[in-house]
Amino acid sequence: MNIDSFVLAISNRAQGRFAFNEAEVSLDSIVDTPGNIRLSQRVCRLRREGMESGWRTILIAELDFVDDGVQAAYAWAADVREHMAEPETADLYLFLLIRGIPDEEAARIETDDSFCRKFVWRTKESAVDMLDRTFLARPLNDDSSGDFSDPLQTALGAVATDHPWTRAHLSVWRDLLVSGKAGAELAQALSSTLSTNRERQP
Known part of the structure; x- marks a missing residue:
């Protein structure tokens, strides 16, 4: 390459x-x-x-x-x-x-x-x-490769199955989890995605 x-x-x-x-x-x-x-x-x-x-x-x-x-x-x-x-x-x-x-x-x-x-x-x-x-990494809704297997994607897919309300967050969560952030910085970023969503709700 x-x-x-x-x-x-x-x-x-x-x-x-x-x-x-x-x-x-x-x-x-x-x-x-x-x-x-x-x-x-x-x-x-x-x-x-x-x-x-x-x-x-x-x-x-x-x-x-x-x-x-x-x-x-x-x-x-x-x-x-x-x-x-x-x-x-x-x-x-x-x-x-x-x-x-x-x-x-x-x-x-x-x-x-x-x-x-x-x-x-x-x-x-x-x-x-x-x-x-x-x-x-491919977005969770990208089905362009049927044989692609990614443990993180599989885990997030299982979360979405058990808790359908999380589907709106999964792409953002995935990006955060592979971003290289760690510890408190990662926790704060994940928490802020939920806070932003709540603020947008009527």
């Missing part, structure tokens, strides 16, 4: 749910790093349709699995983060397309949430498979 096809997959998945754009060229380049590490980079920004704020920034890096390659991607991501406005740094994601990386190493990188949430492409994954592990 190359970086161009992956960006296209993000754009396609965002349709109808998120406004999509690519960041200015100054943040978007191919860099020859020390040690001759070839790092292809793109920056995408997504915001929920109809919202005036709340941009999520996705940094995408394509590279080979070589010594210091991941560190070069981290250094680039840290540099981009320094140029972002403080509220938006909380919604920063690094998507790594690393050719030849073992699955166990990819999993180790994903457990490190220092300075941003990270997702690493697995060799056997398509772009769609990878996106389904992120906040861009």
